[in-house]
Amino acid sequence: MRSAALRRTTPGRKDATHERIVGAAARAIRRSGYGGTGVAEIMKDAGLTHGGFYAHFASREAAEGLAALERVAGAAAPRRALPALLRAYLSRAHVEGVETGCAVAALGSEMPRQAPGVRRAATRRIKEMIDLVARQSPDWGRPGAHQHALVTVATMVGALVLARAVDDPQLSDAVREAALEHLTP
Amino acid sequence: MRSAALRRTTPGRKDATHERIVGAAARAIRRSGYGGTGVAEIMKDAGLTHGGFYAHFASREAAEGLAALERVAGAAAPRRALPALLRAYLSRAHVEGVETGCAVAALGSEMPRQAPGVRRAATRRIKEMIDLVARQSPDWGRPGAHQHALVTVATMVGALVLARAVDDPQLSDAVREAALEHLTP
DNA sequence: AAAGCTATATGATGACCATCATATGCGCTC
DNA sequence: GAGCGCATATGATGGTCATCATATAGCTTT
Known part of the structure; x- marks a missing residue:
C-alpha cells in the first residue's frame, strides 16, 4: 500500500x-x-x-x-538558558501547538484520574521539568533555589493552561506576556 | 421511591x-x-x-x-483578603477536593477541545477569577496591578494542577507551600 | 376523591469502540 | 525463485453509552 x-x-x-x-x-x-x-x-x-x-x-x-x-518537547528539549526557555515555553506558537507541546500543560488536569503507571510517569516528567529550570536558574545552588524553581514551573504551566483555555485571543496574549515579563528579569 | x-x-x-x-x-x-x-x-x-x-x-x-x-468554590466564593484566599486555594484540602474545588484547575487542560459554549463559560470564569484577585490586591488601581493579577492567577492554577497531578505527597506539599510563600508577602 | 397533567422511570435502539481471531502479503532464506 | 515467517489488515463480537418512546405515579384541581 x-x-x-x-x-x-x-x-x-x-x-x-x-x-x-x-x-x-x-x-x-x-x-x-x-x-x-x-x-x-x-x-x-x-x-x-x-x-x-x-x-x-x-x-x-x-x-x-x-x-x-514519550519525550515532551517543552519539558525536556532545550538546554538553552532560562530566558530563552521561557520565551519558547510562553510563545504563541506553543499555545497553539497543543499536539506537540508540553504534555504537563496539555494533560495536567486529567492526571488525578489516570492509572497509577501514567501518574508515575507524569510525576517523573514534572520532576525533570523542575530540575531543568532549577539548574538553569542564576542562583542554582543557593538556598531557596529549588523552591523558586517550583514556583517558576507552576507559573509556566498555569499560564500556558490559561492561555490555551481561554477563547479570547487578547486575554490569551495578555496572560502569556504578563507571565513572561514576570519571570524574565 | x-x-x-x-x-x-x-x-x-x-x-x-x-x-x-x-x-x-x-x-x-x-x-x-x-x-x-x-x-x-x-x-x-x-x-x-x-x-x-x-x-x-x-x-x-x-x-x-x-x-x-456552575458556581466554583475556589474561584468565586471568598470575599476575604488576598492572603486568606491564597491559603484556601493552596490548601491541602483543596488539592484533595477535586470534585468541589476550582473548576479551572480541574478542567483547564481539557478546555481547548471543548465546544464553543463551554469555552465561553470558562473564559468568563477565568476573567472573574482574575478580577477577584486584582480587586483584593494591595496595589489595586495602580498601573501593572492587572498584569500582576494575571501572573498570580497563573501561579495559583499551575500550582494546584501540579500538586494534584503528582503522585508524590511530598512534592505535592512542596509545590503548594512554595507557591503560597511566594505569593503571600 | 377522581381525573388529568407532568415529572421521573423503564426499557429499547443504534452508534461507537476495544479487543481478538483470522486473513493477507511482503522480504528473507534456501 | 519458491516457500515461509511475521508484521499488518480485515472483519466479527461484545460491551458501553447517548438518546428516545413509552409507562408509571404523585400533586392539583374540581
Missing part, C-alpha cells in the same frame, strides 16, 4: 513502527485527551489500521502509559 | 431538580472529566435515573455547557 516506508519483516523494523505508534499516541492524547483518544485515532495517525495495534501493546491503557513517557 | 424529597409536580420543583442535576453534573465533570462523564453518572449523583435527563436538557453537551457555568 505504501511505497518504501513500509518494509514488513526487516529485523528491527518492528521497533521503528512501535516508536511511531507511541509518538502518534502521544500526539493524539495531547490533542484529544486521555479518555477521548481511541485506538483507531492513534493508528490512523501512525499510518496503520486499528487491528495491528495489539501486535504492539496489550491494551489501550498500556500504550497510554508508554505514551506519557 | 424516595420519601419526602421527591415531590413530583409542585410548581417550582422542577427547577430545583434542574439545579440539582446541574450541580451533580458540575461535580461529576470535575471528578471524571468532560469526556469521561456519562449521563448515567450525573443522574445517579443527582439521585435520579438516566432517562429523566432529557426532560431537562436537550443533550449531554447542553448540560455540560451549563455545568461549566
Whole structure:
C-alpha cells in the first residue's frame, strides 16, 4: 500500500513502527485527551489500521502509559538558558501547538484520574521539568533555589493552561506576556 | 421511591431538580472529566435515573455547557483578603477536593477541545477569577496591578494542577507551600 | 376523591469502540 | 525463485453509552 516506508519483516523494523505508534499516541492524547483518544485515532495517525495495534501493546491503557513517557518537547528539549526557555515555553506558537507541546500543560488536569503507571510517569516528567529550570536558574545552588524553581514551573504551566483555555485571543496574549515579563528579569 | 424529597409536580420543583442535576453534573465533570462523564453518572449523583435527563436538557453537551457555568468554590466564593484566599486555594484540602474545588484547575487542560459554549463559560470564569484577585490586591488601581493579577492567577492554577497531578505527597506539599510563600508577602 | 397533567422511570435502539481471531502479503532464506 | 515467517489488515463480537418512546405515579384541581 505504501511505497518504501513500509518494509514488513526487516529485523528491527518492528521497533521503528512501535516508536511511531507511541509518538502518534502521544500526539493524539495531547490533542484529544486521555479518555477521548481511541485506538483507531492513534493508528490512523501512525499510518496503520486499528487491528495491528495489539501486535504492539496489550491494551489501550498500556500504550497510554508508554505514551506519557514519550519525550515532551517543552519539558525536556532545550538546554538553552532560562530566558530563552521561557520565551519558547510562553510563545504563541506553543499555545497553539497543543499536539506537540508540553504534555504537563496539555494533560495536567486529567492526571488525578489516570492509572497509577501514567501518574508515575507524569510525576517523573514534572520532576525533570523542575530540575531543568532549577539548574538553569542564576542562583542554582543557593538556598531557596529549588523552591523558586517550583514556583517558576507552576507559573509556566498555569499560564500556558490559561492561555490555551481561554477563547479570547487578547486575554490569551495578555496572560502569556504578563507571565513572561514576570519571570524574565 | 424516595420519601419526602421527591415531590413530583409542585410548581417550582422542577427547577430545583434542574439545579440539582446541574450541580451533580458540575461535580461529576470535575471528578471524571468532560469526556469521561456519562449521563448515567450525573443522574445517579443527582439521585435520579438516566432517562429523566432529557426532560431537562436537550443533550449531554447542553448540560455540560451549563455545568461549566456552575458556581466554583475556589474561584468565586471568598470575599476575604488576598492572603486568606491564597491559603484556601493552596490548601491541602483543596488539592484533595477535586470534585468541589476550582473548576479551572480541574478542567483547564481539557478546555481547548471543548465546544464553543463551554469555552465561553470558562473564559468568563477565568476573567472573574482574575478580577477577584486584582480587586483584593494591595496595589489595586495602580498601573501593572492587572498584569500582576494575571501572573498570580497563573501561579495559583499551575500550582494546584501540579500538586494534584503528582503522585508524590511530598512534592505535592512542596509545590503548594512554595507557591503560597511566594505569593503571600 | 377522581381525573388529568407532568415529572421521573423503564426499557429499547443504534452508534461507537476495544479487543481478538483470522486473513493477507511482503522480504528473507534456501 | 519458491516457500515461509511475521508484521499488518480485515472483519466479527461484545460491551458501553447517548438518546428516545413509552409507562408509571404523585400533586392539583374540581
